[in-house]
Amino acid sequence: MRADFEQFFDAVSHLVDGKQLNDSEVGKAFVDMMQSLISFDYSVIFAYRGTERPIDLYSTFDAADYDVFVSLYQNGPYLLDPFYSAASLPKPGVWRMKALAPDRFFASEYYRSYYVQTGLAEEVGFFVPAGEGVTVVLSLMRREGSGAFRDGEYALMRKAEPLVAAVVRNVWGRLGPRFDHSSHSRKDERTAEVEARARISDRLTLRESAIIELVLQGHSSESIGLRLGVATGTVKVHRRNIYRKLGISSQAQLMSLYLGRMKVPE
Known part of the structure; x- marks a missing residue:
């Protein structure tokens, strides 16, 4: 035009x-x-x-x-x-x-x-x-x-x-x-998403918490490794440990947990 x-x-x-x-x-x-x-x-x-x-x-x-x-x-x-x-x-x-x-x-x-x-x-x-x-x-x-x-x-x-x-x-x-x-008007209204992420973080290390966000954003293991300065194989080990700790087997379940649509295991 x-x-x-x-x-x-x-x-x-x-x-x-x-x-x-x-x-x-x-x-x-x-x-x-x-x-x-x-x-x-x-x-x-x-x-x-x-x-x-x-x-x-x-x-x-x-x-x-x-x-x-x-x-x-x-x-x-x-x-x-x-x-x-x-x-x-x-x-x-x-x-x-x-x-x-x-x-x-x-x-x-x-x-x-x-x-x-x-x-x-x-x-x-x-x-x-x-x-x-x-x-x-x-x-x-x-x-x-x-x-x-x-x-x-x-x-x-x-x-x-x-x-x-x-x-x-x-x-x-x-x-x-x-x-x-x-923030003040919502201070007593912690959303399901915020609560879910807090419960996930309680079960994971800081490195694992960082990795799940990068995974959900769309980073490959290679990309995550470059961003965090670790080997690709190390990232894959972390991902397996995350899934085991959270009792899940797919990225779809990880997303549901992250957004508070699925209960975080006790």
Whole structure:
């Protein structure tokens, strides 16, 4: 598609005219700006801080898609998302999912049990550290029927990144109190997922706990070995010990335990 510079400048004007904008107004202006340059099907903006439940700042989903992309995602799967991992580092810039995903991502239980439900061909994110330990990720998505972004479109997103980052830091540079308020309001509501992970950790060593997260994210034994600085054979031994300690025999069962859908053995 050809860039619509009239739409682009109009969207930018809404972001820089000095008015106090709410999340929806900023999100809509961002989407309008990017739609003037490239085509995409969905957009969602999340703020991440540590392992806390991400805050959904804006999205373009209908009710059904919102349940999958936001509500279900916030209930645990985000912890295994390559975008969450990149936001936690943080890893600023514009990143394609395929550049961040582990080597076995598309064969992982996370992909099979959650990500496949999104029906996406590709997702690209603007990763912006916004201060106070918060990273804001603005995602653009294409459905399978629309196909992946072309290299030229990705290059255009990278050129827009300084402007997007400046807007995010200006508008969402003080999200810490919102996370604090959210954590305080939920302090007596430990989710099944959090409790399940705590019970799993009680049964495993720190090294084993790290390995199960890497396994569920989609890392092969070879990839885990490189990340942890151990031999591939050692990783395989750890994986066998993990399954034995947890009384399971498959990655699907491990995922169910991790997300609190299956009881951790006493």
